[in-house]
Amino acid sequence: METIIEVRGISKAYGKRSTKEKVHAVRDVSFDVHRGEVLGLLGPNGAGKTSTIKMLCGLLQADSGSIHINGLDMGKKRLKALENISAVLEGNRNLYWRLTVRENLEYFAGNRGYSRKQIANQADKLLQQFNLKEKEHELVNGLSRGMQQKLAIAVALLADTDVILLDEPTLGLDVEVSYELRKILRTIVKEEQRTIIISSHDMPVVQELCERAIIINKGEVVVDDRVDNLMRLFETRAYSIKLGGPLSVGQENKLRFRFPMSTYTAHAHESVLEVNLEQGQEIYELFDLLKEDGTMVESIDRTTIDFEQVFIQIVKGGMAHEMVPSI
Numbered sequence: 266m267e268t269i270i271e272v273r274g275i276s277k278a279y280g281k282r283s284t285k286e287k288v289h290a291v292r293d294v295s296f297d298v299h300r301g302e303v304l305g306l307l308g309p310n311g312a313g314k315t316s317t318i319k320m321l322c323g324l325l326q327a328d329s330g331s332i333h334i335n336g337l338d339m340g341k342k343r344l345k346a347l348e349n350i351s352a353v354l355e356g357n358r359n360l361y362w363r364l365t366v367r368e369n370l371e372y373f374a375g376n377r378g379y380s381r382k383q384i385a386n387q388a389d390k391l392l393q394q395f396n397l398k399e400k401e402h403e404l405v406n407g408l409s410r411g412m413q414q415k416l417a418i419a420v421a422l423l424a425d426t427d428v429i430l431l432d433e434p435t436l437g438l439d440v441e442v443s444y445e446l447r448k449i450l451r452t453i454v455k456e457e458q459r460t461i462i463i464s465s466h467d468m469p470v471v472q473e474l475c476e477r478a479i480i481i482n483k484g485e486v487v488v489d490d491r492v493d494n495l496m497r498l499f500e501t502r503a504y505s506i507k508l509g510g511p512l513s514v515g516q517e518n519k520l521r522f523r524f525p526m527s528t529y530t531a532h533a534h535e536s537v538l539e540v541n542l543e544q545g546q547e548i549y550e551l552f553d554l555l556k557e558d559g560t561m562v563e564s565i566d567r568t569t570i571d572f573e574q575v576f577i578q579i580v581k582g583g584m585a586h587e588m589v590p591s592i
């Protein structure tokens with residue numbers, strides 16, 4: 266597989282004017298992206314996603330480390346490297362607000378040196394693909410946020426670069442538009458051999474579109490793995506256990522202490538325990554805890570898990586803790 270993006274040990278700290286303290290937004294982050302890969306960049310608020318993306322598209326200079334795009338060193342051949350990238354950043358849509366939807370598409374297609382006919386064809390294709398045909402003669406200024414976002418992504422596609430960076434493409438969009446955008450992105454991912462990095466909090470976006478996910482927390486990479494691997498890994502750990510009766514207060518307290526990510530719901534006739542067990546060993550510890558007050562186990566099932574739960578487990582649970590080197 267051909268590496269198209271090579272990131273080695275990049276760091277970025279911002280100075281705080283008031284206290285002279287530094288915020289270490291990105292710390293020694295390294296990863297590779299292969300040509301044609303769709304990579305999810307995830308992490309809680311303030312994790313360093315936007316800073317990383319800004320360094321990749323040249324809006325921010327890394328304090329240290331290196332970035333190569335298509336073999337071009339961002340430090341030495343910045344402009345050449347940037348020819349390979351288009352980006353749609355959160356809150357910063359590269360559109361002309363006083364032009365119409367169609368005029369924007371035609372303007373950016375014109376920049377690529379297409380003929381008049383090609384420009385019109387490109388604009389028609391994108392209007393269709395992004396479901397913007399009805400709005401083609403409206404000013405960008407008056408469009409809803411969702412439509413502006415769709416247009417911004419269409420414009421980024423027009424640039425025909427190998428790499429597309431999308432920072433929080435569904436942020437602030439309502440459920441319907443977010444779903445529609447996901448569908449459009451899925452088609453683009455399938456049809457075009459682009460390399461795409463999507464930063465997102467929106468886990469269905471990641472689960473549906475990305476083959477691989479990098480999770481960053483407090484500026485550091487804590488996980489870099491295929492999404493299906495992560496799902497499988499966590500799927501085998503998630504259990505739903507039906508109990509014959511309620512837990513005693515003592516058992517509940519011990520449970521919270523020993524398995525902090527578990528949830529316990531007591532009903533009149535049965536109680537249910539949802540728990541993630543990290544090593545095979547832990548199930549015996551759990552049974553010992555249940556045995557203490559003679560709690561009966563009625564059934565044990567593996568629960569299905571979605572990427573949202575995987576993410577929460579990694580960021581809030583033990584995994585990040587285990588993997589993040591202490592500083």
Ligand SMILES: Nc1ncnc2c1ncn2[C@@H]1O[C@H](COP(=O)(O)OP(=O)(O)OP(=O)(O)O)[C@@H](O)[C@H]1O
Nearest residue numbers: 279280288290308309310311312313314315316317
């Ligand atoms: N221009 C700036 N000046 C000072 N600190 C900044 C600046 N930009 C970001 N930060 C800080 O750097 C850290 C990383 O921010 P960044 O925006 O990269 O995170 P993020 O993962 O994109 O977060 P979010 O999910 O909220 O978008 C945060 O602590 C943030 O407050």
Ligand SMILES: [Mg+2]
Nearest residue numbers: 314315316355
């Ligand atoms: Mg951000």
